[in-house]
Structures are given as C-alpha cells and as structure tokens.
Amino acid sequence: MEIAEKQALRRIAIIGNPNVGKSSIFNQLTGLNQKIGNYPGMTVDKMVGQARIGSHSFELIDLPGTYSLYPKSEDEIIAHKVLNGQGVDKPDAALVVLDACNLERSLLLGTQVIDLGIPMAFIVNMKDLAEKRGLTIHSFALYQTLGVPLVMTDARNNQGMDAVRELLLKGNFEAGKPFHQMGFTDLLREVKAEFDFATDYQAFQQLIFAGFDPVLPATKKEWLERKAAEYGFDGLEQQTRETEQRLGKIKSLLSTAQSSVTRSPGKWQASLDAVFMHPVWGYLTFLLIMLLIFQAIFAWAETPMDLIDGTFAALSGWVAEVLPPGVFTDLLSEGIITGIGGVVIFIPQIALLFGFLAFLEDTGYFSRVVFLTDRLMRPFGLHGKSVVPLISGMACAIPGIMATRNISNTKERLITILVTPWMSCSARLPVYIILIGLTVPDSTWLGINLQALALLVMYLFGTLFTLLGALALKYVLRTKERSFLMTDLPIYRMPRWQTVLLTMYNKSKIFVLEAGKVILTISIVLWVLASYGPSGQMETLNAQKEEALAAASEEQKHELASEFASKKLEASYIGLLGKAIEPALRPLGYDWKIGIALLTSFAAREVFVATVATIYSVGEDVEDELTIREKLDKQVHADTGEKVFTRATGFSLMVFYALAMQCMSTVAVVYRETKSWKWPLIQTIGMTIVAYLGALVTYQLFA
Amino acid sequence: MTTGIPMTAADLRTDLSYEIVSIANTPLLVRMMEMGILPGKQIRLFKKAPFKGPMAFLIDGNIIALRIEEAALIQLKEV
Numbered sequence: 001m002e003i004a005e006k007q008a009l010r011r012i013a014i015i016g017n018p019n020v021g022k023s024s025i026f027n028q029l030t031g032l033n034q035k036i037g038n039y040p041g042m043t044v045d046k047m048v049g050q051a052r053i054g055s056h057s058f059e060l061i062d063l064p065g066t067y068s069l070y071p072k073s074e075d076e077i078i079a080h081k082v083l084n085g086q087g088v089d090k091p092d093a094a095l096v097v098l099d100a101c102n103l104e105r106s107l108l109l110g111t112q113v114i115d116l117g118i119p120m121a122f123i124v125n126m127k128d129l130a131e132k133r134g135l136t137i138h139s140f141a142l143y144q145t146l147g148v149p150l151v152m153t154d155a156r157n158n159q160g161m162d163a164v165r166e167l168l169l170k171g172n173f174e175a176g177k178p179f180h181q182m183g184f185t186d187l188l189r190e191v192k193a194e195f196d197f198a199t200d201y202q203a204f205q206q207l208i209f210a211g212f213d214p215v216l217p218a219t220k221k222e223w224l225e226r227k228a229a230e231y232g233f234d235g236l237e238q239q240t241r242e243t244e245q246r247l248g249k250i251k252s253l254l255s256t257a258q259s260s261v262t263r264s265p266g267k268w269q270a271s272l273d274a275v276f277m278h279p280v281w282g283y284l285t286f287l288l289i290m291l292l293i294f295q296a297i298f299a300w301a302e303t304p305m306d307l308i309d310g311t312f313a314a315l316s317g318w319v320a321e322v323l324p325p326g327v328f329t330d331l332l333s334e335g336i337i338t339g340i341g342g343v344v345i346f347i348p349q350i351a352l353l354f355g356f357l358a359f360l361e362d363t364g365y366f367s368r369v370v371f372l373t374d375r376l377m378r379p380f381g382l383h384g385k386s387v388v389p390l391i392s393g394m395a396c397a398i399p400g401i402m403a404t405r406n407i408s409n410t411k412e413r414l415i416t417i418l419v420t421p422w423m424s425c426s427a428r429l430p431v432y433i434i435l436i437g438l439t440v441p442d443s444t445w446l447g448i449n450l451q452a453l454a455l456l457v458m459y460l461f462g463t464l465f466t467l468l469g470a471l472a473l474k475y476v477l478r479t480k481e482r483s484f485l486m487t488d489l490p491i492y493r494m495p496r497w498q499t500v501l502l503t504m505y506n507k508s509k510i511f512v513l514e515a516g517k518v519i520l521t522i523s524i525v526l527w528v529l530a531s532y533g534p535s536g537q538m539e540t541l542n543a544q545k546e547e548a549l550a551a552a553s554e555e556q557k558h559e560l561a562s563e564f565a566s567k568k569l570e571a572s573y574i575g576l577l578g579k580a581i582e583p584a585l586r587p588l589g590y591d592w593k594i595g596i597a598l599l600t601s602f603a604a605r606e607v608f609v610a611t612v613a614t615i616y617s618v619g620e621d622v623e624d625e626l627t628i629r630e631k632l633d634k635q636v637h638a639d640t641g642e643k644v645f646t647r648a649t650g651f652s653l654m655v656f657y658a659l660a661m662q663c664m665s666t667v668a669v670v671y672r673e674t675k676s677w678k679w680p681l682i683q684t685i686g687m688t689i690v691a692y693l694g695a696l697v698t699y700q701l702f703a
Numbered sequence: 704m705t706t707g708i709p710m711t712a713a714d715l716r717t718d719l720s721y722e723i724v725s726i727a728n729t730p731l732l733v734r735m736m737e738m739g740i741l742p743g744k745q746i747r748l749f750k751k752a753p754f755k756g757p758m759a760f761l762i763d764g765n766i767i768a769l770r771i772e773e774a775a776l777i778q779l780k781e782v
Contacts, residue, residue: 067734067737067738068733068737070733070737072734101764102739102763102765104739104763105737105738105739108737109737133764236730236733239733240728240732240733240736243733243736243737244736247736247741273749273750273766277750277752277759279752279753367768370768371750371752371756371757371759371768372752372756374752374756374757374770375752375753375754375755375756375757376754376756384757482730482731484731484734484770484772484773485757485768485769485770485773486731486734486735486738486767486768486769486773487767487768488738488765488766488767488768489759489766489767489768
C-alpha cells in the first residue's frame with residue numbers, strides 16, 4: 001500500500017545554485033526527451049524532460065539556477081511559483097542539487113525548500129572535487145539533522161547517477177524538519193488561510209513575493225500589502241534576518257557534518273587565470289578565440305547552408321513539375337517550401353555558434369570574459385555579459401539575440417537585444433560586395449586595397465552604431481533595477497560533449513519551432529505580394545509571355561523569360577508599392593526598382609541581390625556576381641539618362657543596409673525572446689528611420 | 704594598513720588575507736550573503752580588471768567577481 005502510494009509520485013522539480021551541475025543531472029536523466037515551454041506572463045523558458053527508469057516515467061521540471069528563493073529576477077519568481085503550485089501543476093517532490101564544495105551556500109537554498117514543506121531529496125554533486133580538496137561530508141549527520149534523504153554524485157563522470165535513478169524509482173522523498181523560525185505567527189496564519197498554504201514559510205514567501213509576481217491578481221496583492229503593513233512586516237528586513245539566521249544555523253550544523261583540510265582551487269587553475277584574466281594576454285586570448293570561432297563558422301557553415309539551399313530549391317522545382325500547375329502548386333513550391341528553406345538555412349550558423357558558446361561556457365571560461373569586458377561595456381549601458389551576444393551578432397544576429405538569456409538585468413538585456421542587429425552580420429556581406437564592386441575602384445592606396453578598406457569601414461560603421469545606439473537607449477529606457485556584477489568564476493573543467501550537443505540541438509529546435517512560424521508567415525505574405533497583382537495584369541502578362549515565347553527562337557527565349565520576370569515583379573503588389581514609395585526614396589538616390597528590392601529584402605538582406613537581378617532582368621544566372629555587376633553598371637535613369645548606381649547611390653544603399661532591420665528572422669527572434677510584439681515593432685520602426693536618415697545624409701554628402 | 708580609516712574590499716591591493724567585518728545595508732546585502740560573502744570570512748584579492756574594472760576575490764575557495772562599487776560595501780579588518 002505504502003509502496004503504491006510512493007510510486008504515484010511522478011512530477012519532480014530540480015533546483016540548485018548556478019554551476020552546481022544541475023543541468024548535467026537533468027540531461028543525464030532525460031537525454032533528448034526535453035520539451036521547452038512557457039510560463040504564463042514570463043520570458044524565461046520552461047524546461048521539462050521525461051525520464052524513463054525501468055518501466056516508469058517521470059516528468060522532471062528543470063528550474064532556473066538560483067542562490068535563494070528571494071525575488072530578484074524571474075528565475076526566483078518561477079521557482080517560487082512552481083514549488084508552491086501556483087499557475088502550474090504542483091510538483092510531487094523536489095530534488096535539490098547541492099555543491100559538495102560549497103555546502104554552506106547550497107544549503108541556504110536547500111533549507112528554504114525544506115521549509116516549503118514539499119517532499120524532497122538532496123543530490124550532493126561534485127563529490128570528486130570535494131574529495132580532491134580534502135573535504136569529508138558526513139552524510140548521515142546531515143540526514144539526521146535535516147531529515148532529507150541524500151545522494152552523493154559526480155554527474156560529469158556519471159557517478160552516483162544510478163543511486164539518483166533508484167531514489168526516483170523508490171519515491172524516496174521526505175519532507176524535511178522545519179528549519180527556520182520566522183515569528184509573525186498571527187500574520188502568517190491569516191496568509192496561510194487566505195492562500196490555502198500548508199506551512200508558515202509558504203505564507204512568509206508569499207508576503208515577500210507579493211510585489212514581484214506579474215501574474216498575481218491585484219486584489220490579492222493589495223490584500224497582502226495591507227496585511228504586511230498592519231503587522232509591521234518589512235520584506236527586505238525580514239529577508240536579511242532570515243538569511244543571517246539560516247546561515248548561522250547552517251554553519252553550526254556543518255561544523256559537525258563536514259571536515260575540511262584545504263579549500264583553495266588547484267595550482268594549474270590559478271595559472272590558467274594568470275593568462276585568461278591578464279590585463280593584456282586576457283584580452284588577446286579572447287580576441288583570438290573569437291577569431292577562431294568565426295573562422296570555423298564561416299568555413300563549416302557554408303557547405304551545409306549551400307546544401308540546404310540546393311535541396312529546397314530542388315524540392316521546390318520538383319513540386320512545381322510534378323503537381324498540376326495552379327495557385328496551390330505555386331503556393332506550395334514558391335511560398336511554403338521556399339519559406340521553410342529560409343528558416344532551415346539558419347540552423348548551421350545557430351548550431352555551430354551555440355556549440356562553441358556551450359563549449360566555452362562549460363569550461364568556465366565565459367565568466368572570465370564577463371570579468372574582462374564589463375568595464376568596457378558599462379559606459380554604453382551594457383554589461384560584461386553583453387559582449388558575447390554582440391560579437392556573435394557579427395556572424396548572425398539571431399544566435400546573438402538568443403544568447404542574451406543570461407543577462408539578468410532587464411534593461412541591459414533589452415538594450416543588447418535592440419542593438420545586436422546593427423553588428424555587421426554575414427548576410428550583409430553579399431550586398432556589400434556587390435555595391436563595393438560597383439562603386440569603389442579596385443586600386444590600392446598606400447598598399448591597401450580600397451575595396452577591402454571599404455568593407456572594413458562598413459564593419460566598423462556597424463559596430464560604431466551598435467555602441468551609439470546602446471548609449472542612446474541607456475538614457476531613453478527607464479528602470480528601477482540596479483545594475484550590478486556579482487558572479488562566481490567557476491573552476492576550469494573539461495567540457496562535456498553531451499552538454500554541447502544538447503545545447504546545439506535545443507537552440508536549433510527553439511529557433512525552428514518558435515521563430516520559424518513567424519518567419520514562414522511573413523515569407524508567404526511577401527511571396528503573395530511579389531507574385532500577384534491587381535486583377536487582370538498578371539494574366540495579360542502571362543498571355544503576352546506565352547505569345548512571345550512561341551514566336552521566339554531558342555536563343556531569344558532565355559532573354560524573354562528574364563524580361564517577363566522583371567515585368568511581372570513590376571506589375572505585382574510589391575512592384576506597385578515600390579513605385580508608390582519612389583518619391584520618398586528619390587532623396588536617397590534610389591529609383592522604384594531599388595525600392596522593390598528594399599521591400600523584398602525585408603525577408604533577408606541577401607535577397608537584395610536576387611531581386612535586383614530579377615528586376616533589372618540580369619537573367620537566371622544570378623550566382624555570377626560579375627554578370628550582375630556589369631548589368632547594374634549599365635543601368636540609367638529613364639528620365640535623365642544618368643547612371644543609377646553612382647557612388648552616392650551605392651554608398652547610400654550600403655548605409656541603408658547597415659542600419660535597417662531588413663531581416664524578418666531577427667524580428668521573429670526578438671518577438672520570441674521578449675515575448676511581446678512591442679519591442680520588435682519599436683526596433684524595426686526605429687532602425688528603419690535611422691537607416692533612412694543615414695542613407696539620406698550619405699547620398700546628399702556624396703551626390 | 705593601520706591608517707585608522709576603515710578599509711573596504713575595494714581598497715585591497717596585495718594578495719594578503721583580510722577578514723570581513725560587516726557589509727553595508729543595501730539591497731545588495733542579501734545577494735552578497737547568499738553568495739557566501741559574510742562577516743567573519745577571510746577574503747583575498749585574486750585579480751583586478753584594468754581601468755578600474757571588476758575585482759575578483761577569493762572567499763572560501765570560490766572566486767567571486769564584483770564591481771568596485773560593490774566591493775566598497777564590504778568592510779574589512781586585518782587578521
């Protein structure tokens with residue numbers, strides 16, 4: 001009977017301090033059976049995994065890493081809500097992961113969970129390190145005092161994991177002995193009754209979290225605030241008192257439950273830091289590492305990206321051939337398949353970048369980068385943690401923005417998200433190359449190739465605007481949150497392939513499943529706008545094309561096809577829109593054809609090249625940059641006979657592409673990361689205005 | 704450094720060990736305590752970032768990085 005009851009425990013929350021190996025335990029137990037979801041009203045992801053042990057299945061909730069259950073960021077609010085079963089299904093038990101080398105710190109959180117009254121067990125992880133440091137943990141003494149079952153593990157080396165599985169299987173969880181006395185008996189009794197809580201500490205926490213929970217109904221919030229005032233309960237003061245008392249009790253408990261010989265990290269650890277944290281070598285090593293990562297991304301991402309591109313193009317062509325011609329076939333082959341291809345194409349870059357980032361994170365190196373760069377970033381309203389997202393943005397803004405997750409200050413994270421698209425990403429490269437080829441002479445000045453210099457200037461221009469933008473936002477955005485840096489620099493460890501591969505897989509999955517929907521929708525809308533026009537026009541053109549093709553010789557057919565492609569784009573809704581906005585674009589030096597390219601390349605910047613090739617009927621061979629360049633160089637304005645791609649127009653276009661959003665995937669990712677349409681819209685509109693003004697100034701300067 | 708002026712962690716120059724006496728009562732106090740920065744603990748300067756950047760301290764065998772403003776909240780005495 002008792003066994004049957006215990007086996008009914010199925011949903012288990014895992015909680016622990018940062019860097020205690022909580023994720024590696026979660027990964028070991030669940031493997032690839034992980035799901036990413038949402039907490040209502042929150043931006044932090046919900047990580048849930050299925051663990052199959054024998055014939056039983058468990059649902060594990062991986063809570064964000066926290067040092068305590070005090071309301072500091074969404075992480076703690078989520079932990080509070082999950083452990084008290086508010087807004088989510090209450091877990092049947094909690095697994096608290098403790099750091100064997102830092103029991104004092106870990107038990108602050110551990111004893112808080114005890115006082116919530118939930119059945120629980122401790123996993124004391126990194127026992128290997130504790131042994132190395134000469135630390136002995138008397139686990140039975142701990143169990144006796146706290147009343148919580150305890151398992152020792154070294155999750156990195158897969159030691160003790162069988163004991164964890166057995167613990168889950170047997171349902172060997174116990175509610176610990178109440179640890180902390182908090183007073184305020186009458187107040188807590190009232191809160192307990194109001195919220196239907198079982199323990200005093202749940203009520204105590206509810207009082208403290210009242211002002212921080214974004215989804216707590218206003219009436220409940222007011223009620224709690226009134227009661228707190230009535231009894232003279234000051235949240236901050238109580239937290240300090242609670243922490244002092246808990247740590248005091250933990251200290252005396254540990255004086256009997258552990259014995260230590262030495263506590264310092266090893267010699268080789270310090271010698272690594274002598275390089276990585278050095279005022280000169282530290283920065284140089286960091287630059288070198290980032291350079292190597294970029295080299296690798298450019299070298300390794302190209303082949304799979306070409307492969308994806310080719311596969312989807314072939315698939316699209318195959319569908320168009322096999323299915324009967326019609327609207328549905330067009331939608332499928334040109335709209336949907338091409339749209340999905342446009343999502344999948346980002347996977348190599350995202351997976352590779354996150355592979356490297358996870359690798360560096362897992363070694364413990366990244367917190368050193370935060371240490372080194374914080375001072376450089378602060379004048380711009382950014383944090384040391386903004387550096388990795390920004391630099392990643394030079395490959396692609398999407399993984400960069402997805403990497404802003406660990407910036408805990410809301411304002412600093414938002415600024416980083418908003419300015420990252422100004423870093424010069426790889427999709428701008430084809431646009432720059434075409435335009436530089438058209439407008440900058442291929443000659444040398446003081447031994448420097450002018451075209452190469454122009455490209456470098458564009459990269460610096462992007463970086464400059466990123467920093468200026470951050471600086472401006474620093475004064476515009478308001479926050480009550482105080483910016484601070486308080487971070488553990490964990491010891492260096494060998495990275496684990498499992499963690500790296502899982503991160504690559506999970507980040508790609510998040511992108512495809514969540515941002516993918518938005519990207520697919522926008523790309524279908526863009527396709528419809530570019531393929532259809534007001535009634536009659538397209539049909540007339542199609543009929544003309546058939547007629548012309550029938551009369552044409554084999555050699556002329558090619559030319560005719562590209563001529564009609566250009567005419568059709570001109571007659572489409574997007575073509576009409578391009579013409580409609582021409583008056584606004586004239587001061588930038590653009591004609592309506594460039595206007596159309598600006599509109600279509602909102603899908604992605606590199607689309608500019610393909611659209612320009614179509615609209616100027618370059619022909620089908622758009623792969624050949626030289627052909628496009630030669631054709632474009634010959635274009636003249638119909639009315640004045642002047643060259644279209646003058647130096648002023650070319651520079652103005654480059655500035656526009658450096659500053660405009662022009663990437664629906666970035667919009668989708670910003671939506672996904674901020675969980676609202678407010679910021680991506682503000683960002684897109686703001687970037688477009690800045691791009692317009694920048695291009696205007698550039699054209700007027702050079703014209 | 705027996706100057707009579709109370710010394711904070713922001714003043715640490717050498718890698719000698721000091722003892723934490725108290726931590727100023729600001730909203731950061733709880734955060735510091737939960738990371739193991741507590742009165743009675745030994746603290747030692749580990750590394751400093753250039754241009755008055757963050758400082759890294761050794762406390763209880765852990766390396767903890769703080770900005771100078773935060774380090775200035777920690778009062779020390781000689782051991």
